[in-house]
Structure formats: structure tokens, C-alpha cells
Amino acid sequence: MSLKRALVFLLTFTFSQIVIDTEGKCLLPPPSANFTLTGYYGLWYEAGKIQTAGGAIFEKDCVCTTIQVEPKKAGKPGDSSALNSCRKSSPSGKYLNATGQLTTMNPPGKWKEGFFVAVPKVDYTVIYLDKDFAVEYDCSDFLGLYTNYCIHIMARVSNPDPAKIQALLKFAEGLGLNVDKLPFKTTMQKGCW
Ligand SMILES: *[C@@H]1O[C@H](CO)[C@@H](O)[C@H](O)[C@H]1NC(C)=O
Ligand SMILES: *[C@@H]1O[C@H](CO)[C@@H](O)[C@H](O)[C@H]1NC(C)=O
Secondary structure: OOHHHHHHHHHHHHHHHHHHHOOOOOOOOOOOOOOOHHHHOEEEEEEEEEEOOOOOHHHOOEEEEEEEEEEOOOOOOOOEEEEEEEEEOOOOOOEEEEEEEEEOOOOOOEEEEEOOOOOOOEEEEEEEEOOOEEEEEEEEEEOOOEEEEEEEEEEOOOOOOHHHHHHHHHHHHHOOOOOOOOOOEEOOOOOOO
């Protein structure tokens, strides 16, 4: 291939990626009007989630899942960390922990989350918050070729009211976030605590 043809090819390829990228399936729901950093910080028990198959592989066999959200000691105001902790397959399974870095908060309740340097950051939005419950939506479009999203429903206790979980699920579905119509999976928390 001549240099000119190679360049044309490269430019065409790059351009088409950008065009496709704008057609990703990630949505941009607003953060909860209730959102405050102090209201979100602390320990959450994952009640359940909706997740695409390509999402966070380390969460695949998780039971007893918790998320501990804390301010970062260094960094810009709002920069936080989210320790995702769970046990592999059973309450006595080994810990599978991964810390996500929540950065570039804008507006409050919406961050970029990154786990590993090489992996693209995802959009991370707290779409519901009250003193007992939180719902978080994260999503990434990989070059517009495929979209991974996850809707986490979290509670301050490990055995939340199932009716409330259903109501929150309905709320999230009502925002149209579950574009692939995936099933909700309850997170096993029995025998963990
Ligand atoms: C994983 O996180 C949990 C909860 O914070 C902690 O108790 C545990 O020691 C951590 N384990 C490892 C191996 O990092
Ligand atoms: C805000 O929190 C209250 C209870 O603390 C709850 O009833 C209300 O639905 C929440 N509103 C939003 C927009 O999340």
C-alpha cells in the first residue's frame, strides 16, 4: 500500500469510528435531585443489578457484594473512591475487591469511573438517593461497537424491603436505561453477615 493510500485508509477508519461512536447506546440520565456527597458516602449493600455480559468481569461470581464510597484524600473536590468488595461464589469464598476511582464530578452525582489504567472510563451516575437506598447507572460505549451498562440497586442494610427494591427497579426501567431488556439479578446477601 502506498503511503497516501495508507493515510486515506487510516483517516477513513478513524472518521468512521467517530461517527459510529456518537451512536452508542449509553444514556445520560440526570443525577438524583437528592444527591449530596455525604448522603452517598459510606457502606452500601448491593441488593441487585442489571448488567450486560461484558460489564465488569470481576463481578461475575460475586455474592455478598458491598460498595464503600469515600472521599479521596488528594484530588479535586468531589473526587472519590468506590471499593467494590464481594466474595467469589459463596459467603466464605475469597474476596474479589476492586476499587473504582470516581473523578471529574459534574454535575454533583455524576462522575467518570476508572478501574485500571488501560480500560476506558465509564460514566457513573447516582440516579436515585435517599437515606436508605441508592441507584447507580454506569455505562460505556466501546468505540461505538458495543455498549456495556449496569444498573446497581443498593441499600444501607443487607436485607432491604423487597417492595422498595421493586419500586426502584421500576423507576430505573421507567428512565429507559435497560435498553437491552436484561433481567434483574438479586445479589445473594444471605449468610454473609
Ligand atoms: C476486601 O474488602 C473487604 C471489605 O472492605 C475487606 O474486609 C477485605 O479485607 C478485603 N480483602 C482483600 C483481599 O482485599
Ligand atoms: C429524595 O429522598 C426522599 C426521601 O429521603 C424520597 O422520598 C424522594 O423520592 C427522593 N427524591 C429523588 C428525586 O430521588
